[in-house]
Amino acid sequence: MSDIRGRTHLYGDNVNTDVIIPARYLTTSDAAELARHCMEDIDPEFVSKVEPGDVVVAGENFGCGSSREHAPIAIRAAGVSAVIAKTFARIFFRNAINTGLPALACAEAAASIKGDDEVAVDLASGRIENLTQGRTYQAEPFPPFLQEIVAAGGLVAYTRKRLARR
């Protein structure tokens, strides 16, 4: 069973958080407002092209730069259901885990998927299916520690549980 299905938007290496959501929009943390400017400095058309469920696919070091959590929030609020990249910058990755944006590291998928391919992702197994090309890829599984946070529904819910146990 795939939780995610959508068309891909393709980007290169080192997509940084400044182009995902420029600083000039950081005086708000309103998700809908942030979504309106998502990817603006790298792809001004993105917001008009993206459809609910779409998937962002990129190369190395996706989300490098600033720690702004506004970046994964903007991507998710724009309707993106998952990001697949060859590798992720670490703060972006933890922000994605913490806020519930699926972030899958898979070099093979990143190299093979083209723009506007249709893909389906099964989060539990990390299986990525390219429906356009008829290929499947296997993303790196989350370590058990992170699976717990993901299973809880993000860090807020996970922390609430931890506090309740104290």
Added chain:
Amino acid sequence: MGHTITEKILAAHSGEAEVHPGQFVMARVDLMLGNDVTAPLAIEEFRNIGAGRLADAARVVLVADHATPNKDIEAAEQCRMMRDFSREQGVEHFFDVGRGGIEHALLPEEGLVAPGECIIGADSHTCTYGALGAFATGVGSTDLAATMATGECWLRVPESIRVAYRGGPKPWVGGKDLILYTIGKIGVAGARYQALEFCGEAIEALGMSGRLTMCNMAIEAGAKNGIIAPDATTEEYIRSVTGRSYTPQLSDPDAAYAHTVEIDCADIELQVAAPPLPENARPVQQMNDTAIDQVVIGSCTNGRIEDLREAAQVLKGRRVHPDVRLIVVPATRRVHLQAIKEGLAEVFVEAGGALSTPTCGPCLGMHMGVLAKGERAVATTNRNFVGRMGHPESEVYLAGPAVAAASALLGHIGSPEELR
């Protein structure tokens, strides 16, 4: 098998006898930080967690530095949220306009950071404090919220890369040149998820300001943290800012490293990193007299008094090129005051520069020096990404204070040697 300083600090903070790279730990955090961009989101998430009170208000630091003095109504609302929260929760280390400055220059100066400590901040340049022999790393707002509620943060123990600098640097070459050169060598993802441990003769001889500049930019190589073993320089610095006690850690001689990068300082010229990535570092001589519109001297990377002294030494008695705007931003109120006392403020204003109150402003293109389409700047900041200082078609070249000041006078990217 021994352990690195990073592993030892993380073990000491998670109640483990030892930890290994790749291991996940819940670390007890000595200090946590947020600013006017990241704290409002953290405060919202803190409320969502429903903890009610901070685990320990004394360990929380909130700094209004990014869009301050408030650039618009939205910025004012974000700062008010921090201010109200600080009052409600009894956060003593809330630094408002005029009382603080740029977070990463401010915290060491206020004596809030010491060797062996574990610090997280909802800001990527939190890695700066590794210069004091602390483990410090950037996280997101939700991480800050959870840490405010529990006092703990989840961390993956990083592998460490040793970067050893042999010999002494050439004239004018400083911490900024060393780190730009290093990022140029290993790339913006060269230390992704890893610790960068800086050592060697040049580091031992480097003052605290240069060390802070180097660790500040560890993130620009993708690193989780930058770190320098505490030594006499560290101890002297700490004693000058705080009287409190601390437990330093050092790497064992047989600690395991992912690899070692050997750098000979004789190879390092004054560096400039061309847009759009800090890894595009090259000797200033190769910039071919690139014409510029603006120079910014400041930020958490190079806004300390030592940086302003270096810039003033170049600018003294000279005039900024008519086609260039020079903006000088002391990183903290103490730096600002010291710059006035030493006559540096006079040098900058006499030269035709604009002297600003401490703020991140121009560094992230938020306010106080935003670039127009097609404009080019030399900045002593840490990022030259697309649109970092303004219009997506503007450009940022990264350099140290000496090159930035010389470029302001020359009207193009150049070195202080050209001024003779």
